[in-house]
Amino acid sequence: MNLRGNPPKKEGKMRIRAFPQRTLRGSLDHLVNVEEAVIIRSTNRSRSRTVPAGQQTRRTLALGEEQRGVQPQPQRPEPHQQDLERENIASEHHGSRWRYSSRLPQMHIRDPRLQPPEPLNNLNIHGQYRSRIAAGSNNFPQLNIGEGGGGGGIGRNAESGAASRTHRSIVGHRHARVHNSNHSQSVPGIVAATQPQSVRFPQPSHQNRGSSNRSPTQAQAALVSPSESTGESRLKEIGHKYPLWLPEYKRKAFNASMDEKYVETIWASLKNAIQEIQKKNNSGLSFEQLYRNAYNMVLHKHGNRLYYGLREVVSEHLELKVRQEVLENLHSNFLPKLNQAWTDHQTSMVMIRDILMYMDRVYVQQREVDNVYNLGLILFRDQVVRHSEIQKALREKLLGMVMEERHGEAINHLAIKNACTMLITLGINSRTVYEEDFEKPFLAQSAAFYKFESQNFLAENNAGVYIKKVEARITEESSRAALYLDKDTEPRIVRVVEEELIKKHMRPIVEMENSGVVYMIKNSKTEDLACTYKLFSRLKEEGLKVIADTMSAYLREQGRMLVKEEENGNTNPITFVQNLLDLKDRFDQFLVHSFSNDRIFKNVISSDFEHFLNLNNKSPEYLSLFIDDKLKKGGKGMSEQEIESILDKTMVLFRFLLEKDVFERYYKTHLAKRLLLNKSVSDDFEKNMISKLKTECGCQFTSKLEGMFKDMSVSNTIMDEFKNYVVNNNLSLVGVELTVRILTTGFWPTQTATPNCNIPVAPREAFEIFKSFYLNKHSGRQLTLQPQMGTSYINAVFYGRKAADSDKDKDAPSSSSNGCTVPTTTRKHILQVSTYQMCVLLLFNNRDVLTYDDIQQETDIPGRELVRALQSLSMGKPAQRLLVRNSKTKTKEIEPTDEFYVNDAFVSKFHRVKIQTVAAKGESEPERKETRGKVDEDRKHEIEAAIVRIMKARKRMAHNLLVSDVTTQLKSRFLPSPVFIKKRIEGLIEREYLQRSPEDRKVYIYLA
Structure with a gap:
């Protein structure tokens, strides 16, 4: 081949x-x-x-x-x-x-x-x-x-x-x-x-x-x-x-051309097949042959004839048959008929799309026109759904069915759902058709409906009932949207309800008389407050702020009332602080159970307490007195757990104080008295409280308090040595059992000037012996007696009342005060009193009657302390009245001419009797001014130290920046004013710690 x-x-x-x-x-x-x-x-x-x-x-x-x-x-x-x-x-x-x-x-x-x-x-x-x-x-x-x-x-x-x-x-x-x-x-x-x-x-x-x-x-x-x-x-x-x-x-x-006769023949067969499909007579069609015919038309460049021929056939079918059938049922069975027409059209377009699949892949993509299925959607939308009569009827039907359900009637949920799905699908990857034909009118109708309903609700119901009805409406609309509307409609209809039923009526709801937020707080309506919070939280911070503002106004009013009562003298410091704690507990309960520990409400409560707590400049002192009362022995029968809980609550109020350095000074004084007078309920509680303060303010705040405990331990060791010294040297303390506490001046709140007090002879001689012992052991030190911090145990003998004195004084305690007759026999007791009270009582060994002026001249005790001592001895509890007061006035205030003598009728079932000191009402105005002066002096040193620390690190700083940094460093103890800081800067410049910059007078330079 x-x-x-x-x-x-x-x-x-x-x-x-x-x-x-x-x-x-x-x-x-x-x-x-x-x-x-x-x-x-x-x-x-x-x-x-x-x-x-x-x-x-x-x-x-x-x-x-x-x-x-x-x-x-x-x-x-x-x-x-x-x-x-x-x-x-x-x-x-x-x-x-x-x-x-x-x-x-x-x-x-x-x-x-x-x-x-x-x-x-x-x-x-x-x-x-x-x-x-x-x-x-x-x-x-x-x-x-x-x-x-x-x-x-x-x-x-x-x-x-x-x-x-x-x-x-x-x-x-x-x-x-x-x-x-x-x-x-x-x-x-x-x-x-x-x-x-x-x-x-x-x-x-x-x-x-x-x-x-x-x-x-x-x-x-x-x-x-x-x-x-x-x-x-x-x-x-x-x-x-x-x-x-x-x-x-x-x-x-190689015959690539197509005769027009064949084109028309093929198109006629395809057109006939499309019409049969639309008539649901597609069982006898050969879809493979139809697909090949459509393929060849597109292949031989006749896709245009096929595409627009399809459009004409589908449009004609929708206009002449489908639309007419829907219009005939416009007033009866409208929605089911429209839904059925839509379902049939979808089914036929799916089959037609499968036949013309090659045209979709080639012709449609090349010409960038709508594919077969989308073309069917567009034609159905324009020829049927968007027809003026059908469009209006569809909108009215859907809105009417929704309104019927709102009024409690039963409706066909599936029909509405199918209609909404049809509108969504006709949008072709868009919600435009659904929004224009249904959603926008639906939201507008809903807004009008709930606007009218909100007015009826407010007129017929109180705040609690109104809130519950609004919650029910929101739940209904949310369920309705999830059941048969588009998923994106749910948040929109809920916002409409919130706007009409809540947002536009927030103030009237919370301020409603006898049912609003204030009423709920006053009457502890925790559940109603929780419902109100839940409802208003839908509006985020805008809604919650309305409730918080209303609550804040009420809380500040309550706080100002407490401060005003204290200023009027109607409450003592302990009661004042306890009322604040009770108020804080109450609002904390609302915060937890009604407001879900919401940050907004927590900040509002803290801000309000900080506001009215600092309105009273005595708050630091009162808070310290309250802690002192709870940490003393015999604290009203409270358990250790209760004391611990109260201390934790007190620390919350302590955080609201702006002048923490003032509190420190008072707390140091009260702690010293508890330690020196042995009145502390427990050293563990004291150390626990110091640990809490240390956590809040740092170790610098509590360093002196910790030093006080160290002095107490050292003093116990020194006293053991002194007792051995007395025994070894055969010394006599003249019947006095002496206990001395050695206190470091920097740690304890001792007075710079020694208080004037004439100590009786026997105790004074015993003290001189101890002083000689201590100074011999520690040369170069000085001991200064602080009588205001001492305590004493006195052996007392009561001889009974004489018959001639039975009617001498009407103020004397009656024989029935202790539930027994006036004794005539001698009685012995051990009396636990303060050093000042000891000095007063020992004067009556030599004289039967003494006036207030006589006692002050003999003892030289400061007036305020003397008044407290006499009040405790003569005006305390009946079982503790060692003295009898003879006054021309019946008031509790002691006059200079008041007379005092021993209560021979004193009876107590206890051999050891502790005379309680009258509860402190805080410092007097002169004492408070003195304390403030000391605090200001301390603040000068703290501000100057902060300035030096900052300038030493920065070397050069502008005035405003330096003031800001100093305030930041000291805000944990107090808030210094910019004027005060400027004065301290001037003082440091005078002492050549700082100097002004030659280029800018507002810039400071640190001098090493």
Whole structure:
């Protein structure tokens, strides 16, 4: 066989040269094994020669069989790549050898379902495909290997028969054997029915080819596809090599045009099918055939005719049939009819979309128009839903059904849900249709409805009932939206209800008389407050601030009333602080149980307490007195847990104090008295309280308090040494059992000037002995007696009342005060009193009656302390009245002329009697001024120390920045005023710690 059709130079016997097998991969992953062969035959075209049977070469096409040692070939390249390969594959002649391309022709067996549709020129007048099996037809694309040499050609009958036989052999038996025959009408050749492409054999590589003795000729094969023609030149080349097949290719494969008659025929069949689908008569349609028809129209550039024809058909159907049916049911069964029409339209458009799927993939994307399904949605929206009468009826129907449900009537939820879903879908990835046709009118109608309803609610109900009704309405609307409206409608309708029922009436609700927030607080309506908070929290901070402001106004009013009562003298310091704690507890309960520990309410409560607590400049002193009262022994029978709880609450009030340094001074004084008089309930409680203060204010705040406890421990050791000293030196303390506490001046609140007090002789002599002992041991130290901090135990003897004195004083305690008669026998008691009270009582060993002036002259005790001592001895509890007061006035105030004498009728069932000191009412105005002066002096030093620390670190600072930093450092103890800080800066400049900058007088420079 001559591959190029050129006559060989020499005649000879036909020689067959076989080459190794190669494996080709098909489109359905079958393996096609081809045994390569080169058939060389005689150039004598007038006769054919038969190859001997032993020399016959077989070509085997075996589908699905794998050969040993065969490597799989790569996937079939894209069509445009195949065209390039067809042009590049050529046989070459080098010397006496044949060279073949190393690439192999690829044969593909496709699934018939994946084959492209038949072109329209293969249709008959009935729109059916012609049944033919011929080389080059699209029904059975063929692998064609032909020869254009002499001796004979391939006729049409032989061609057709060979194609048919080869197709049946490959498809039916998956094996075909082709050999030379001496039949007069046959020539050596192979016709294999595969995919629509012609395949030629390339040249093998050098390493796989042996040398040939034949004269060199060039072998060339043409790879031709009827559907992939490359032009007239390509047709001429094919015609030169395959002249007998050219008419078949030209007649059937390269006719790419479409007759208008066929276009109309196909469109008529598609139009009829679309109409049948819309009528629900689609059971007899062939969707595969319809798809092929639509495919061919788009393929042959008639997609425009198909697209706009579809639009016309669907539009006509919606306008003439669907819309008319809906309009006929406008006043009865409207919504179900519209929903059914929508459902039917969706179903038909899905089926039509499947038929026209190729148009969606190609034409729609190229022209950038709406796809088939979206086109159906747009037409349904414009022709049906947006029709003026239908649009109005739909809106009124939906809104009317919602209003019916609000008034308690039962409605068809599914119908509303389907209608809303339809409107959402018609928006095509947008909520525009739903919003314009339903949501906006729905929200407007709801706003008007709830505006009217809010006025009725407020007029007919109190605040508690109104809040519960509003909560119910919000729950209803939220459930309604979740049930049959769009999910994005729920927050919008809830906002409308909140706007109309809450936001526009916030003030009237919370300030409602006899039911508002103030009423709830006064009457401890915790649940109603919780409901109010929950409702107003929907408005975020805007709503909560209204409640918080109302509560704050009431709380500040209550706080100012407490301060005013204290200023009027109606309450003592302990009661004042206790009332503040009770008020704080009450609002803390509201904070936890009604306001969910909300940050806004917590800050408001703290701010209000800080405000009115600091309105009273006595608050630091009163708070210290309150703690002193709770930490003393015998604290009103409280348990340790109760004391601990009160201390924790007191620390909350302590945080609100702005003048913490003033509190420190008072607390140090009160702690000193508890320690020195041994009145502390427990050292553990004292240390725990100091630990709390240390946590709040730092170690600097409590360093002196901790030093006081250290002095107490050292004093116990010194007293043990003193007792040994007295025993070892046979010293007499004149019947006095002396206990001395050595206090460090910097730690304790001792007075700079020693208080004047004439100590009785016996105690004074005992003290002199101790002083001599201590100074001998610690040279260079000084001891100063502090009588205001001392205590004393006195042995007292009462002789009973004389008969002549029975009617002497009416103020004396009656015999019935203790539930017994006046004793006439001698009685002995041990009296626990203060040092000042001891000095007063020992005066009555020498005199029976003393006036106030006499006592003050004899003892030289400060007036305020003397008054407290006399009040405790003569005006305390009846069982503790050691003295009798004879006054011309009946008031509790002691006058200078009041007389005092021993109460001989004193009776107590206890041998040891403790005389309680009158509860302190705080400092007097002179004492308070003195204390303030000391505090201001201390503040000067603290401010100057802070200035020096800051300037030492910064070296150079502006005035405003320095004032800000000093305030920040000291705010934990007190808030210094900018004027006070400026004065301290001036003082440091005078003492040359700082200097002003020459360039800017407002800038300070630190001097090392």
